[in-house]
Amino acid sequence: MSLENTTQPETESLANDPAIETPETIIETRDLNVWYDETQALRDISMEIPERKVTALIGPSGCGKSTFLRCVNRMNDLIDAARVEGEVRLQGKNVYDDDVDPVALRRAVGMVFQEPNPFPKSIYDNVAYGLRVQGKDDNLDEKVETALRRAALWDEVSDQLDSSGLDLSGGQQQRLCIARAIAPDPEVVLMDEPASALDPVATSKIEDLIEDLASEYTVVIVTHNMQQAARISDRTAVFLTGGELVEYGDTEKIFENPEHQRVEDYITGKFG
Amino acid sequence: MSAIDITDDAVTDRATTVARGVFFACAVVTVLTTLGIILVLVTGAVPFFRDVSPVTFFTGADWSPLIRPYSFGVLEIVWGTMMIVVGSALVALPIGVLTAIYLSEYAGERVRRVVKPTLEILAGIPTIVYGFFAISFITPQLQRVFPETGTFNAASAAIVVGIMILPMVSSLSEDAMSAVPDELRNAGYGLGATKFEVSTTVVVPSALSGILASFILAISRAIGETMAVALAAGMNPTITLDVFSEIQTMTAYMVQVATGDVSAGSIQYQSLFAVGLTLFVMTLAMNLLSQYARSRYREVYD
Ligand SMILES: Nc1ncnc2c1ncn2[C@@H]1O[C@H](COP(=O)(O)OP(=O)(O)OP(=O)(O)O)[C@@H](O)[C@H]1O
Ligand SMILES: [Mg+2]
Numbered sequence: 001m002s003l004e005n006t007t008q009p010e011t012e013s014l015a016n017d018p019a020i021e022t023p024e025t026i027i028e029t030r031d032l033n034v035w036y037d038e039t040q041a042l043r044d045i046s047m048e049i050p051e052r053k054v055t056a057l058i059g060p061s062g063c064g065k066s067t068f069l070r071c072v073n074r075m076n077d078l079i080d081a082a083r084v085e086g087e088v089r090l091q092g093k094n095v096y097d098d099d100v101d102p103v104a105l106r107r108a109v110g111m112v113f114q115e116p117n118p119f120p121k122s123i124y125d126n127v128a129y130g131l132r133v134q135g136k137d138d139n140l141d142e143k144v145e146t147a148l149r150r151a152a153l154w155d156e157v158s159d160q161l162d163s164s165g166l167d168l169s170g171g172q173q174q175r176l177c178i179a180r181a182i183a184p185d186p187e188v189v190l191m192d193e194p195a196s197a198l199d200p201v202a203t204s205k206i207e208d209l210i211e212d213l214a215s216e217y218t219v220v221i222v223t224h225n226m227q228q229a230a231r232i233s234d235r236t237a238v239f240l241t242g243g244e245l246v247e248y249g250d251t252e253k254i255f256e257n258p259e260h261q262r263v264e265d266y267i268t269g270k271f272g
Numbered sequence: 273m274s275a276i277d278i279t280d281d282a283v284t285d286r287a288t289t290v291a292r293g294v295f296f297a298c299a300v301v302t303v304l305t306t307l308g309i310i311l312v313l314v315t316g317a318v319p320f321f322r323d324v325s326p327v328t329f330f331t332g333a334d335w336s337p338l339i340r341p342y343s344f345g346v347l348e349i350v351w352g353t354m355m356i357v358v359g360s361a362l363v364a365l366p367i368g369v370l371t372a373i374y375l376s377e378y379a380g381e382r383v384r385r386v387v388k389p390t391l392e393i394l395a396g397i398p399t400i401v402y403g404f405f406a407i408s409f410i411t412p413q414l415q416r417v418f419p420e421t422g423t424f425n426a427a428s429a430a431i432v433v434g435i436m437i438l439p440m441v442s443s444l445s446e447d448a449m450s451a452v453p454d455e456l457r458n459a460g461y462g463l464g465a466t467k468f469e470v471s472t473t474v475v476v477p478s479a480l481s482g483i484l485a486s487f488i489l490a491i492s493r494a495i496g497e498t499m500a501v502a503l504a505a506g507m508n509p510t511i512t513l514d515v516f517s518e519i520q521t522m523t524a525y526m527v528q529v530a531t532g533d534v535s536a537g538s539i540q541y542q543s544l545f546a547v548g549l550t551l552f553v554m555t556l557a558m559n560l561l562s563q564y565a566r567s568r569y570r571e572v573y574d
Contacts, residue, residue, distance in 0.1 A: 078461060107464030117455035120478050130463035133473070180463065 023050035026188065026218050027072060032086035034067050034076065034243070041067045042243040045086075049235075054210060054219045056229035056251065059239030060266065065222040066114075068239070069190045072220065073109040074102040090188070107134050110181035112191040116173035118165030118180070123148075123157050126165040126176055130184040143183055151179035152209050171202025178209065182217065189213060191221040195228065207232050226267055230255045238263045313552055316545025323539055329546060335509040335520075337529070337540050344543060346550060348509035352426070352519040353554075356501055359430025359515065360437060360494045365487055367434075368441025369476075372483075375442070376449035377471045388443070395439035403503030406432035411504065420516050424506025427515040432504060433497050437490040444489065448482020449475050481566045488562035492555045498523040522547050 027049040034042040042064045049055050057065045067076070074095060076082040087094045095105050110130075118126050127144045131137050144161075148154040153175040157168070165176050174194055181189055191210070195203040210232050213219055223229050229236055230251060237248040240262055247254060247263045258264045321329070324344045332345020371391075375384055411428040414421040421427070452475050460470040476483065506518030507528055520528075526544055534540040 073462065075458065075461065078458070103464055103466050106462055111458075111462035113455060113458065113462070115455060117453075117459045119456060119459065119474060129460070129465075129473070133460075133463060133465040133469050177459070180459075184463065 023053055025049065026051040026091060027220070028087075028089040028092075029068075029071070030087040030089070032068075032071060032084070032088060034064070034071060034085075035083045036079070036081045040243055042071075045243075045245045047237060047245060047248050049218065049220060051218050052214055052216070053234040054214045054221060054232055056233035056236045057220065057222045057239060058224070058226065058229050058236060058266075060241055061224075063239040063241050064243040065239055066192050067243070069111070069192055069220065069222060072188070072190055073106045073111055074100075075106075075111065077102055107184060108186055109188045109190060110184070110186035112174070112177050112181050112189065112194045114193040115197055116170055116177050118168070118173050118176050120164060120166055122162045123165050123168070123176060124161040127179050127183050130180060134184050136184055147179040147183035148176075150182060150209075150213070151175045152205055153179055169202075171198045171205065174198060174202070174206060175209065178206070178213075182213065186217065188218040188220065191219065193222050193224060196224060203228075226255075226269075238266065240266065310552070313545055313549040316542060317549045320539065320542035320546045323542070324546075330550075333511060335525075337525075337543050338532070338534075342539070344539075344546075346522075346547065348511055349520050349522045349525050349547070350550070351511045352505065352509060352521040353495055353523070355426045355515070355519060356430050356433055356497070356505065356521055357491055357494045359426065360433035360497075361487075361491060363431055363434025364438045364441050364490055364494075368438050368486070368490070369445055369483060371438070371442040372445035372449055373471050373476065375446045377467065377475060388446075391439040391443055394435070395443070397436075398499075399436065399497065400499040400503070402432045402436050403429075403500035406500060406504035414516070418516055422506070422516060422518050424504065424508070424518040425516045426505050426519045429501045429503075429505035430515070432500050433494050436497065436500065437493050440490045440493060441486050444486030445479070445483045448479035448486070451482070452478045481568075484565040485562050488558050488565065492558040492562075495554055495558065496523065496551065498527060502527045522551050 025048040029045050029047055032042055032045040033040065045068065057068060059065055067082075070076040070079075070082075071084055071088050072090070072095070076084055084096060086096075088096060090105070090108065093100070095102075107130075119129060121129070124144055127147050128137070128140055131140060131143055136143070145154060145158075148157065153172060156172060157176075165173065168176060174197070178189075178191075178194070194210075195206045198206065207228060210219055210221060214234070221229075221233065233251045235249065236251040236254040238246050238254060238258075238260075240246045247258055247260050254263065255267060258267065264270075329344055329346050331347070332343065333347040334343040334345045335348035336343040371387075375387060379387065406428045407423075410431055411421065411423065411425065414425070414428055456474050456478055457470050460474040465473070501521045502524040505521060505524060507520050507524060508518040509520040509525070510517070512519065526547055529540055529544055
């Protein structure tokens with residue numbers, strides 16, 4: 001992965017004892033503030049996201065979770081009203097530096113959206129899209145198959161690759177979008193409530209898949225579903241209204257023994 | 273507790289019946305008008321085809337209905353029409369689609385607010401004014417570059433018809449592109465596509481049915497276009513590839529006969545119906561094609 005100008009990745013090697021595996025940080029935000037016109041959506045967010053883990057972002061509606069994700073791959077650039085201050089470091093490089101090309105950034109950081117949004121193209125062309133625009137279109141058939149297999153969709157669609165992606169069910173469409181996002185082999189996959197439009201069976205398939213993906217990718221996932229966050233994530237960040245990051249740590253700790261009363265209230269459903 | 277009565281829907285019934293009646297009447301008027309036009313064309317053309325065999329008419333390449341020896345081979349004026357159609361399409365389709373891409377994907381709100389109404393004004397100009405513009409401006413300019421250009425010529429008419437149908441292409445294509453949901457654009461950007469790639473490989477293919485429909489409607493309009501071509505292209509039926517020479521289209525022929533001193537019931541008068549019917553069939557075919565294109569490329573969100 002390279003974004004134009006490569007400064008050395010400044011990774012913290014806290015693991016002096018090789019027996020204890022400390023995951024390396026791949027994304028680090030520093031004093032991240034985001035406004036939409038005059039409304040502040042994120043306040044002073046500083047957090048480190050570990051590589052090849054699933055990090056869940058939870059919190060009530062409007063607390064800025066989607067905004068946070070869109071900062072990481074600079075999709076906020078596409079929103080005229082959005083203004084970002086602070087840093088988002090990907091392998092040490094601030095993605096908001098002037099010499100960063102957002103197109104190159106998005107090739108390293110894939111995204112899966114809340115609503116399945118397959119292109120009105122064939123299943124094959126959907127998965128191949130990112131590979132083609134990124135010039136990775138050698139061995140296309142093989143890469144498309146691999147991505148569909150990883151997304152646990154291959155068995156269902158292998159004999160209808162030429163039919164439209166829109167003909168699939170909602171759950172299949174979302175897995176298609178996941179396959180499309182991982183096909184070009186990004187470092188990080190951002191997922192914004194990928195299962196919120198799906199039924200329980202489709203949801204559990206997606207959850208299994210996300211846990212699987214973490215062996216190769218860094219996954220940052222927004223979810224409204226506490227059980228889902230608890231089941232699939234390694235770390236959990238709790239945002240609360242006003243765009244604050246209130247607590248961030250190992251998922252088990254957050255769910256079993258949160259430090260903040262507000263977080264406990266939110267998790268146990270007392271508000272939010 | 274009183275029983276809830278949800279069965280009495282007499283009021284709804286009456287309103288529904290009246291509304292349905294009014295809507296039905298309007299629909300009937302439209303259908304009857306269309307049928308009436310077809311009926312007039314067909315009954316007018318039947319006596320013509322008693323004198324001139326359809327085979328001679330549709331395969332003959334000599335059109336001389338007003339000057340003896342009379343000859344009714346329609347291909348010469350069909351050719352004239354096709355020259356205008358192809359020429360105007362070459363002008364309007366590429367520029368129209370590029371304009372639509374620009375307006376839908378690149379232009380800021382302010383530019384759009386100026387350009388869209390301008391295009392609509394362009395669409396509202398009477399076609400005779402376009403014809404006048406062609407002979408008084410386009411033709412002289414062509415003559416400066418290509419001295420062989422005639423006073424009346426196909427190129428000038430094709431260009432002006434192209435300008436005339438341009439707003440239709442760009443505005444309908446732009447509607448189709450604007451209707452493409454942002455989610456699809458975001459998917460493209462999220463995969464590391466550039467704005468140009470998103471425009472050409474996501475937006476345009478997703479809007480294809482609407483774009484094709486705009487093409488076909490514009491071509492229909494070019495087929496039927498009358499005053500501008502009658503003025504600019506001339507009245508000389510001929511099959512030629514020379515775009516700087518005078519030609520005649522089917523519509524221009526109809527103007528010529530309709531405004532001339534041809535008596536009702538004469539063969540020339542009857543030929544109007546035969547040519548009119550042929551035009552009608554051509555535009556009908558375009559409309560059927562448009563529907564086919566729509567069904568072939570229909571996407572869920574349009
Ligand atoms: N495009 C936008 N323009 C203006 N304001 C926006 C925009 N997107 C988000 N906001 C505002 O920013 C705040 C955070 O929004 P965001 O979508 O990040 O929240 P969220 O945590 O993802 O909520 P949800 O759980 O409902 O998806 C909200 O107050 C929202 O109204
Ligand atoms: Mg959101």
